[in-house]
Amino acid sequence: MQNIPPSIRAEIQEAVCRPEGTVSFEYHSKELFDHNVKGGILFEIPSGGHLFRLERDDNLVLYFYHTSPGTGTRVAKVDLKEATPAEKVFMAFTWSPVEIALHVGPRAQNAELYSAIGKNSERQFRVGIDGSIFQVGDNGLEVMGVSIFHEGVPVLQPTAKDAWKETLKATEILATGESNQGYIYEVVVTNLSLAILVSGFEAYTKKRLLEIESEGITPNTGNLVDSFFPKKERDAGIFNILAEEAKEQNKTVLKLIDERNIINFQSFQKCKLAYNKAYNIKFGELNLPQNTIERVQKFIKYRHRIIHVSPSIGMLNQAEVPPEEPVFPKKELAQEARLVFDQFIDELHRVTLTLKPVN
Numbered sequence: 001m002q003n004i005p006p007s008i009r010a011e012i013q014e015a016v017c018r019p020e021g022t023v024s025f026e027y028h029s030k031e032l033f034d035h036n037v038k039g040g041i042l043f044e045i046p047s048g049g050h051l052f053r054l055e056r057d058d059n060l061v062l063y064f065y066h067t068s069p070g071t072g073t074r075v076a077k078v079d080l081k082e083a084t085p086a087e088k089v090f091m092a093f094t095w096s097p098v099e100i101a102l103h104v105g106p107r108a109q110n111a112e113l114y115s116a117i118g119k120n121s122e123r124q125f126r127v128g129i130d131g132s133i134f135q136v137g138d139n140g141l142e143v144m145g146v147s148i149f150h151e152g153v154p155v156l157q158p159t160a161k162d163a164w165k166e167t168l169k170a171t172e173i174l175a176t177g178e179s180n181q182g183y184i185y186e187v188v189v190t191n192l193s194l195a196i197l198v199s200g201f202e203a204y205t206k207k208r209l210l211e212i213e214s215e216g217i218t219p220n221t222g223n224l225v226d227s228f229f230p231k232k233e234r235d236a237g238i239f240n241i242l243a244e245e246a247k248e249q250n251k252t253v254l255k256l257i258d259e260r261n262i263i264n265f266q267s268f269q270k271c272k273l274a275y276n277k278a279y280n281i282k283f284g285e286l287n288l289p290q291n292t293i294e295r296v297q298k299f300i301k302y303r304h305r306i307i308h309v310s311p312s313i314g315m316l317n318q319a320e321v322p323p324e325e326p327v328f329p330k331k332e333l334a335q336e337a338r339l340v341f342d343q344f345i346d347e348l349h350r351v352t353l354t355l356k357p358v359n
Contacts, residue, residue, distance in 0.1 A: 167203070
């Protein structure tokens with residue numbers, strides 16, 4: 001399978017760049033069941049942000065790995081020592097945001113079909129923007145925050161969800177600090193935590209908007225252009241200009257829109273509009289606890305005051321008092337903010353994984 005002709009390989013890559021699907025084929029080999037032959041990769045196809053990999057180890061265990069930015073890496077395995085040896089073997093694998101599965105059926109008399117459901121893999125794989133494949137971590141080894149640059153250009157960055165996990169971890173570590181400076185220390189730690197959480201919200205929503213496209217969901221870039229570009233540029237045919245540039249640079253229109261930084265993801269309303277116009281995701285319809293969206297917006301407003309007034313500001317809503325009750329930067333507020341942002345991002349992420357490609 002590693003000798004797939006380039007034209008066929010390209011067809012496969014295009015076909016499997018989708019959130020869910022099935023691939024089946026007949027594998028011919030005299031070595032698959034041979035204990036004396038070392039293991040290796042049988043099938044490996046990167047496609048957008050997806051990676052599909054079939055690998056046999058030295059102990060005759062067959063692994064199917066699937067990875068995408070939204071799901072991370074999962075693995076399903078079948079022990080070939082339990083199967084009837086054969087030179088021809090039916091193989092199939094399926095993937096979706098919910099689960100992956102591997103099916104192996106030797107073409108031999110009285111042979112059975114063996115199936116396995118996948119689970120989260122400690123051995124994580126990622127696909128770089130240039131199609132390169134990277135292994136991140138291994139069994140018993142966790143790696144966070146991996147970034148790879150080539151000639152100043154990022155080839156691999158943390159996924160949106162991984163970046164958010166790192167944001168939460170940073171605020172949790174910050175909360176463990178101690179000082180003899182009294183309440184002012186709690187103020188500064190709380191305010192810094194709020195600023196970090198809002199920056200993490202921005203990073204997640206910006207990254208995830210692009211990741212969804214890499215998983216096989218086509219964004220409505222025409223709607224984005226109509227919503228975020230000035231009328232003067234729209235009248236001048238900016239969409240066609242972007243489409244031509246994207247073709248020349250081997251990028252997508254969405255990537256070019258992102259590079260222009262015209263969407264301010266720290267503005268809840270702009271972020272909300274971007275997801276609505278690109279993927280028809282409506283923040284108001286997310287399945288969230290009452291007042292979650294209102295609280296997210298409040299924390300974003302507080303962050304603005306912390307950054308533009310003072311990191312040691314002692315009242316976060318002074319302009320609204322009265323009629324609002326004063327909001328003071330205390331550790332309980334930072335804890336609430338972590339919970340609120342995490343609830344919002346978890347639910348948004350879940351909804352992005354339910355999107356279906358338009359055929």
